Amino acid sequence: MTKKKNKNNKKKHLIKRPKKIQVRRENKINNNQFQDNAAPVIVQHKKYLPKSLRGMEDILPEEGKYWDFVLQKAQDLAEDYGFKKIETPVLEERVLFEKSTGMTTEVVEKQMYQFTDRGQNQVALRPEFTPSMVRAYIEHGMFSLSQPIKLFCFGPLFRYERPQSGRLRQFHQINLEVLGSDKPVSDAQVILFCKTFFEVLGIKVSIQINSLGCSECRKVYRSKLINYFKSKRNRLCPDCQKRLIRNPLRILDCKQEGCKDLITDAPQIVDSLCENCHSHFVKVLECLDEAEVAYELNPFLVRGLDYYTRTVFEILPIRTEVVAIKKDSKLEEKKEGENKEPLPADKQVEVAPVIPSMSALGGGGRYDNLVGELSGRETPALGVAFGVERIIEELKYQNIRISKERAPKIFLAQLGELAMRRSLKLLEDLRKEGFRVAENLAKDSLRAQLEMANKIGVKLTLILGQQEMSDKTIIFRDMSSGNQETIDQEKMIKELRKRI
RNA sequence: GUGGCUAUAGUGUAGUGGUAACACAAGACUCUGUGGAAGUCUUAUCACGGGUUCGAAUCCCGUUAGCCACCCCA
Numbered sequence: 001m002t003k004k005k006n007k008n009n010k011k012k013h014l015i016k017r018p019k020k021i022q023v024r025r026e027n028k029i030n031n032n033q034f035q036d037n038a039a040p041v042i043v044q045h046k047k048y049l050p051k052s053l054r055g056m057e058d059i060l061p062e063e064g065k066y067w068d069f070v071l072q073k074a075q076d077l078a079e080d081y082g083f084k085k086i087e088t089p090v091l092e093e094r095v096l097f098e099k100s101t102g103m104t105t106e107v108v109e110k111q112m113y114q115f116t117d118r119g120q121n122q123v124a125l126r127p128e129f130t131p132s133m134v135r136a137y138i139e140h141g142m143f144s145l146s147q148p149i150k151l152f153c154f155g156p157l158f159r160y161e162r163p164q165s166g167r168l169r170q171f172h173q174i175n176l177e178v179l180g181s182d183k184p185v186s187d188a189q190v191i192l193f194c195k196t197f198f199e200v201l202g203i204k205v206s207i208q209i210n211s212l213g214c215s216e217c218r219k220v221y222r223s224k225l226i227n228y229f230k231s232k233r234n235r236l237c238p239d240c241q242k243r244l245i246r247n248p249l250r251i252l253d254c255k256q257e258g259c260k261d262l263i264t265d266a267p268q269i270v271d272s273l274c275e276n277c278h279s280h281f282v283k284v285l286e287c288l289d290e291a292e293v294a295y296e297l298n299p300f301l302v303r304g305l306d307y308y309t310r311t312v313f314e315i316l317p318i319r320t321e322v323v324a325i326k327k328d329s330k331l332e333e334k335k336e337g338e339n340k341e342p343l344p345a346d347k348q349v350e351v352a353p354v355i356p357s358m359s360a361l362g363g364g365g366r367y368d369n370l371v372g373e374l375s376g377r378e379t380p381a382l383g384v385a386f387g388v389e390r391i392i393e394e395l396k397y398q399n400i401r402i403s404k405e406r407a408p409k410i411f412l413a414q415l416g417e418l419a420m421r422r423s424l425k426l427l428e429d430l431r432k433e434g435f436r437v438a439e440n441l442a443k444d445s446l447r448a449q450l451e452m453a454n455k456i457g458v459k460l461t462l463i464l465g466q467q468e469m470s471d472k473t474i475i476f477r478d479m480s481s482g483n484q485e486t487i488d489q490e491k492m493i494k495e496l497r498k499r500i
Numbered sequence: 501g502u503g504g505c506u507a508u509a510g511u512g513u514a515g516u517g518g519u520a521a522c523a524c525a526a527g528a529c530u531c532u533g534u535g536g537a538a539g540u541c542u543u544a545u546c547a548c549g550g551g552u553u554c555g556a557a558u559c560c561c562g563u564u565a566g567c568c569a570c571c572c573c574a
Contacts (some may be wrong), residue, residue, distance in 0.1 A: 051565095101545085105572095106571080106574080107573075110501075128573095134512085157574085161571095161572070161574085162502095162571090162572095164567075165566095165567070166569085166573095166574080171574070172574090173574060174574095239570090239571075255570085301571090304572070304573060305573090314574095348541095360574060362574065363573085385574055387573085389574085390574060413534085415534095445531090445532070445534095446533050446535090447534065448535090449534090450534085451535050451536085454536050461535085463533080463534075465533055477535090479536085479553090480536095482534090484534085
């Protein structure tokens with residue numbers, strides 16, 4: 001196990017446990033004792049230790065800069081591309097997802113957080129964005145606005161899965177939808193957005209594309225596929241044997257070696273596309289070529305949600321990995337994927353991702369029937385979603401530098417009751433003048449405050465003490481030279497402008 | 501949902517049967533108006549529960565959590 005992993009592991013145990021106690025399970029036992037026994041059992045009070053739920057993480061200040069970075073880039077870019085921001089509730093009617101995401105999908109069947117609320121309504125925490133977007137589109141009559149409607153949103157989603165890296169129970173996506181256009185150019189524009197987005201972030205990615213066709217071509221392809229696999233059924237893994245009946249397209253996604261061999265020679269959906277779908281797909285690709293978007297055709301790309309039609313795509317990170325260097329056992333370990341620490345540049349060799357649809361950073365596609373099925377009004381549409389946690393993980397993995405936050409260059413140190421109180425107002429004045437000033441008003445000792453100023457790395461420390469309060473002056477201390485000057489408070493702003 | 505590995509101060513680690521060590525971080529003090537130096541102290545009954553043993557961080561079982569693979573997906 002790598003250092004990195006251990007680190008994560010331990011972060012979960014940040015909580016310092018008080019002596020001789022703990023764990024909620026014990027609380028439960030105690031409760032039961034009270035219920036079951038007539039005579040009250042006197043138990044030592046077990047202290048409750050707060051803990052986040054499994055698969056749900058806090059975004060600590062240290063992480064915050066990555067989030068700001070990713071979200072800001074996404075929002076700026078989405079606005080450039082003409083997407084309007086929308087926010088919808090986290091909670092929706094359960095049927096919405098059953099009818100859109102699909103009853104038979106794993107997401108709805110097994111992973112949805114669902115419950116009956118106090119008003120006896122069947123509700124669910126959204127496991128994905130598209131249904132909510134479509135619901136909002138229908139509910140607010142957006143079809144009567146000028147089409148297409150381009151929506152952008154960001155927020156938490158919930159799926160009850162077993163957590164793993166890049167897989168949380170509460171996770172976040174950035175989501176874009178284009179509703180009301182069947183034009184291939186819309187597909188191309190969304191994919192172009194993906195390309196640009198990752199370019200702006202600095203992440204190297206591969207864009208994989210396929211077409212699933214409309215329901216008609218899919219029917220044809222489905223039977224072709226079933227025919228092909230039927231005779232080879234015994235060579236399929238048990239999961240795929242089940243898929244053969246329920247959802248044969250998903251076999252194409254299988255990673256079992258035996259199945260993979262069979263998949264290579266399986267019929268490809270491109271060959272089964274009807275004329276319309278085929279020409280649509282070709283036009284999408286032509287648009288992409290025109291826009292100089294590099295993509296890879298992946299005939300075996302199938303997406304997990306029921307509503308997809310025609311164009312589907314996924315964004316996979318291109319990671320740099322070591323090509324085996326036998327003598328070095330450490331490197332060999334890394335090759336086995338045990339260690340994901342980045343390696344020195346001279347030892348890296350670029351390798352395209354071997355397994356598609358693993359750890360996709362984003363994915364999406366067209367869903368031409370969904371709006372119609374929910375509203376009765378045929379409305380072609382498409383969308384894309386990006387996993388924010390995965391993007392951040394990739395930023396770290398690819399060692400991408402995040403532009404620094406606006407670090408304060410000034411520290412205000414105060415000494416004594418009077419100065420401390422005055423500082424509150426002084427900081428406010430400085431802020432209004434556009435200066436970001438660090439402080440620690442809670443500390444009394446000047447030494448401690450200077451120590452902190454030093455640690456933060458400010459250029460200048462302002463010192464306000466009893467003496468200065470009565471003289472209406474303030475001390476400017478240059479942190480690198482240690483030189484000090486006493487300045488009239490009235491001239492302070494002017495002097496600061498000169499020096500910062 | 502299935503399988504495997506792991507769990508020691510805030511962080512990173514040492515400690516493989518004889519009651520916890522080191523580094524860094526943080527806080528306090530030496531020093532109640534001057535930082536980048538030094539020193540001292542503080543911060544862990546070794547995830548939780550049980551078992552084996554004279555004795556458990558160490559061995560065994562269970563639980564929980566994390567990681568990895570499957571599954572699923574962003």
